Structures are given as structure tokens and as C-alpha cells.
Amino acid sequence: MNAVLLIEQVLNGLQLGVMLFLMSAGLTLIFGVMGLINLAHGSLYMIGAFAAAAVAGATGSFVLGLGAALAAAAAAGALVEVTVIRRLYDRDHLDQVLATFALILIFSEGTRWLFGSFPLFLDIPDALRGPASLPLGIEYPRYRLTIILAGLAVAAGLFLLIAKTRIGIRIRAGEADREMIAALGVDISKLYTLVFALGAALAGLAGALVGAIQSVQVGMGEPVLILAFVVIVIGGIGSIRGAFVASILVGLTDTLGRFLLPIAFGTFMDPSQANLIGTALASMAIYILMAAVLVFRPTGLFGAAT
């Protein structure tokens, strides 16, 4: 096995991990603060990707595209929060699941209506094309490297936001006790809209960044949403730190599983058979990881133990 290839796969795993973090941070924040399970979070990811592809396509500017993604996802998030989501905070989880499932249908088919069924493409900006040279003679796509760094920067910013700013303090207080902070005069419904829009913007950003390496199409959000759920189950609901650790863990497990399992089986089986079993098992690796966490820590690695 080739060490350079392995490092490349580790970087790919990190890249998947930071993208999952952008998705799961918003989800876990929304759950922690408002107690809401939002299936339509994947739609916000899709909206970000479509906005970026449309604006970048029209203006030729990737940066404008990113800005559009953030704005469109945040706006869609705020709009949905004010019109629909707000009515769901006091409902049971079944109603939340159904209403946000309905939102997926509306967003997905609405987008198909607007943009058609063919995928859009978002071009990588010229400055980030081609490989970057890393130590040890490793060459790695510059754009993917940028994604990793951008994702880590956003993660750091989010930690600072939650830990140090007034808004962050209010968010944490909202997690602890709704009535109390409402009694202290904080406008709770504004805070909720803000948290929801923040989560939406993070999802939109992830969608736009990934949109440049995959095709932008309807239905792109839900597989990522489900991965983000796996992340949250592993990390523990409501914990940003748990979401970060679990995102990286899931990203690495998935990527390295696909790379290493066929090789591992190849050491004692015939190659085509090994590839078959290795690939099939790798597709289940993160779910098996999730099952293992469930057995040993049902509330997740960083969740409050009951």
C-alpha cells in the first residue's frame, strides 16, 4: 500500500468531515435550542448549491456565487422558520418529521420546476484549479484543500461565536431554559429565527462548496442530511463539539473504509471477490460505527448521559 495514496484518502476524509460538520452543526444547534428535528435541512443545502451555480453561472464569479448561496439559504431558512417551523416547536416529533418532510417535497419539486431535471455545474474558480504541492511530495487538489481550511475556519468561528459573543451566550441560555431567558427580556422568537437562519446559511455554504466538485441537482441534500444524522447520533444531540468530532470520525471512516476494506480483504481472498465484499461492507461502515456507539453510549460520545 502506498503511503501517499493513504494520506490523500485521509485528506478526502477530512474534506467530507468538515462538510458534514457544516451540516450537522446547524442541525444540532436547531435541535439543542428549539427542540426541533428538521428533515428539510438537506433542502437548504440544495438551495445553497443551486443559488451558487446560478449566480456564478450568470456572473462568472465564484465568490458572488458563494455569497448568493449564503444569502439564499439564510433567507429561505428565515422564511420557513417564520411561516412554518415556528408552529412546530410545541408539537411532537411526529408532526415535526411530517411537516419538514412536506417541506422537502415542496423545495425539491419546486427547484425541479424552476431549474429542470438536468444537473447544473459550478466551476471551480481559476485560482483554485490544479494541485497544490504538499510536503513529502504529495499533490492534492487545491480546491479540496481550500474546502478543508475554509471548513475548519468556519468551525473555529462558530466555536468563538457560541463561546464568546452575546448572541452565543443567548443561544446557550436558550438551550438551558427557554422561559428564563424570555423572562429576562430576550426576544425569543427573533433568537430562534436567527439560529435557524444561521444553521441554514451553514448548510447553504456546504452545498455551494461541494457543488463545485459534484453536480448540483435535486435530491443532493438528503443523503448528506442522513449522514449528518449519523454524525449527530454519534456525537450526541445538541453538542457542537460532539458534532465536530463525530463529523471528522464519520468522514474518515467512510473514506478510509472504501479505500482500505477492499485492500484488507484482498490480502486473503481473490481480488474481485475482495473488492465486492470490501465495497459492500464499506458502504455500511459508518452505520456500523453508529450501532457500536449506540451499544456503548446510547446518548452519543458527547451527549449528556442519562
Add this chain to the structure above:
Amino acid sequence: MTEPVLTIEGVSKRFGAVEAARGVTLDLRPGEIHALIGPNGAGKSTLIGLTAGTIAPDAGRVALAGRDVTALDAVGRARSGLGRTFQISSLAMEHSVLQNAVLGALGRSGRVMRLFGNVMRDRDLTERAAAALERVGLADQARRRVADLSHGQRRQLEVAVALTLEPKAFLMDEPMAGLGAEGTASLTAFLDTLRGEAPILLVEHDMDAVFALADRISVLVYGQVIATGTADDIRRDPAVREAYLGEDAA
């Protein structure tokens, strides 16, 4: 001397820095009502949890009818013969009064996993349930939904469900809470007759009821039993007077 029905022996529980129970020892003898009192924050809820099996102790043991039940959870202790009532009514709110009582009788019968047969037409179960409702004075409410009952009626139903279990010992967590003077009086009269069936470990704030009913009283302060004795013993106990009234023990 007769064997106690319920024995709590040296039970301790710590939550972080708080020692909610410190080597608590008490027992419940056949035919008695043993009241547990103490100021707020004394650890009564913890002790109830430790007895009912919803909280696992750090040390000590709990025995029911001569059998060590320390390792059993709430389900296991209920099956071993502990009939618990909750401080805040804990019932199936969408079900009828009778259904709640039948649920208790069903738990007692151990036939829970039967997938066939109409449970509400099971003579044995419904008769037991109806008898329990009759005893607490809820017979005429049998078909009402629990959600539509008054607070006092729910308290009565709590007791009725515990009766259907035909337990070896009752554990009652503030059964009088929120009952009016009349309700308290009639429940007091009822519990008075109940002790002959199975002894009652009674946690209660209503001191009139406690002093009227209890054969023995234990006082819990800061997770420790500071005194156990008859009503008169407790009234005179200097440590109790200090804990409640702040009087100097000397």
C-alpha cells in the same frame, strides 16, 4: 419479632458533590404505616427512587419480602411486590379509568405478552380492576378518560392501580398532595384500613395525616435518617426539633 417486609440497609447515593442519601437504614414491618418526613431537599425523592428501583444505589442493599432486590430495576421490583404511587399522577392519560386499573391487574397477572383476546372483556382482570376502583370510590368514573378527571380523582386512581397489583408493600409518594381537606380525610381513613393488607412506606407533607396514621416515623435530613420512632418519640426528639425548628439541641 416478625420479619420486616421491606428493608433498606446502609443505602447511599451521591450525585456529583451532593450526597443525597448517606447510609440510610430503615424497614417496614407487617401491618404498619411507616412515614418518612423531612424538610425540602432532605433527599426524600432520592430515597423513593432508590426504593422503587429507578435510581441505582452506590452502596447498601434493599430487600423485599426476604429477597434481595438491590440489583432489580423498577420493573423487577414491581414484579417482586412493590406497589408504588407517584407524587405527580403518572397515568395513561388517553385511556379510561378502567383501562388504567386493568393495566395494573394485567401487570399483576403476568400475561402482558398475549397478543390475542380482548383485554377489556377479560372477566378476571376487569373484576379486579373494578374492585380496586370501588374501594377508592371511583367506580362511577370507570369509563371516563383520565385526561378529563379532576386532580383529586387522579390521585385516587393512582392508589387504585397500586391496589390492583396486590403488592407486598406500598410505597406512596405524597398521596395527599393537592387533595382538599375532605379528600385528605377520606384518603387518611382509607389508608388506615389498608395497612392490614400490606404495610405502607408513606412519604407525606401533610403532618396531620402523618401523625394520625403512622405507627412509626423516620425523619430524613441531609440524606440521613436522624430519628425513627413513634409519633410521640419524634415530637420529643431534640435532633428533630433542631432540624425543623432550629432549636438548639442543648
Add this chain to the structure above:
Amino acid sequence: MIREPILNAVIMAALLAVPLWALWAGEPFTITLATRAAILALAAVGLNIALGLGGLVSLGHAAFFGIGGYAMGILAHHAQTYTPLMEAPFLIEGTKSMPVIWLTAIVAASLAALLIGALSLRTTGVYFIMITLAFGQMLYYFAISWPTYGGEDGLSIYVRNDFPGLNTLRPFPFFAISYVALAVGLFLSWRIAKSPFGLALSAARQNEARVRTVGMDPYRLRLTAFVISGAITGLAGALFADLNRFVSPTMFSWQMSGEFIVFIILGGTARLFGPVVGACLFVILEHWLGGLSDYWLVFLGAILLLVVLFARGGVIGALAGREATHD
């Protein structure tokens, strides 16, 4: 207000009358639509035992639906290619016999439900929803990446499987089979709801501490419900695959799981016939709105949103009012 049992009888009669009329009028496609509705209803009747009675919001029931589908696909595939399923340690051959396929589907789905349930039921609430969704997705990806049975493309079966004494190739006999299966599923779920187990299960949904205090283990109740629920949905999966003569990973998709829940809600939660009304309504909307617009799911989404926000009782709730507590 109509009394619920009468309403249920009307629903069951209508579901039979429509294909009978279609048989007389020579409209085979309508029979196929009714069959589709009956089978989807059966899948949701299965789910409703976990969801309606037990309060277990499983967003992964497509797992059992898909397993039932693949049980049919794999057995029939081996039968039509005359290759054994396995030779060692003992010979297992494919089959085209529906009863054998159904039994296999039920057993396989039950085992999967036992495994998934044992893990997922260690948690509750949102965790349970996310975990069941994730396990469903796991099987979806597994079906895609396992090439032996068609991978992403799925498996086609040339001729519908056999049932002794019936010509299953014609639409009506196959409808009749599906209708009877639905009726049996409904009967089972009605009996279970009335049974000692059903009382305990629904009490556990309302108040877990209560059932513990009377000496019942909620985990055991829920796991049992989840397995029965998965088994029925698995049987529906086998029938669904037989209806289409095709099985593919989409039977495992999360949308499928979501739709089952939608059927239950459209019809009315915790109603015996809720899933039947919901599935029929879905098939009608799919056919009618789908004919009007390619983007009919937008309208379905809007309807669903309105039902969830403003009409919680669903169709049966609107027609029959609040349910009686017991008789």
C-alpha cells in the same frame, strides 16, 4: 359524524367495489392502481402498529419493505435462471411460489426488525427517528453496492409468481390476493390493539413510568411491536415487488419510509383504517395530480403541510370525530 366502524366498512367495500367495477368495465389499469393502494396500505398498517399504537416514529420502515421486495426478487431470480441460491452446506433453490416467498419475506423482515429494533430502541424520541432513518439508508446503500442482485439497476422478474389455484398474471386475482392480505393485516392489528399486549403497548406510549410501575418492561413491549410491524411491512414489500415484477434499491429509499408515515397521517393517526384511507388518497392524488402536472409532489407537500398544521385528525378524524376510549 359517521361512526368509525361503519366508516371502516364503507372504506373496505369501496376498495373492493372499484376494481370489481373496473373488471366489468374492462379497465385493467384501475385494478392495478387499486392493487397498489392495497399493498401500500398494508405496508402502512404494519408501520402503524409501531407508530400509532407504540408511538415509535420509525423513519426506516422502507428497510423491511425492501427486504420483503428482495426476498421475492432473489428467490424468483434464482428460479427463473435455474441457479441454486446456495449449495453448501445444504441446497437452497429459488422458487416462484408466493406462499414460500411471503414466508421468507416475513421471516427475513422480522429478523431485520429484531436487530434494528434492539439497537434503535435503546434510545427514544429524535434519536430513534434519526437512527431508524440511518439504518434504512444503510440497507439502501448496501443494495446499491452489492452487484450480485442487480446493484443500482435492481432485478426484473419476467413472470409474476404463482399462487395455487389462481391465475396471478391477470390483474384481478392478484388484486384479490393483495386485498385479502390487507384484510388479514388489518384484522391482526385490530386484534393486537384490543389485546393485553396492545393495552400495555399503548400505555407505554403515553407514560413509560406507569407501565414500569406495574411491572412491565417497555423495551420488550416495543421491540415485540417493532418486529410484528416490520414483518407486516416486509410482506407488503414482497407483494409490491410482485405487482411491479421488479425490485430495486428505491424500495429501501428514505422517501418510501416517509411516504408510509404520510399515509398514516393523511388518514388519521392511531386509527385502524387510517393507513388504508391515506394510501388510497395518495394513489388517487398521484394518479390525478400526476396527470395534471409533473411536479405534483409540490401539491402533495402543500396538502401534507396543511394537514399537519391545521387538521391533525386526518380524514377519519374529520369524518368520525374523536375515537371512543373503549367498548
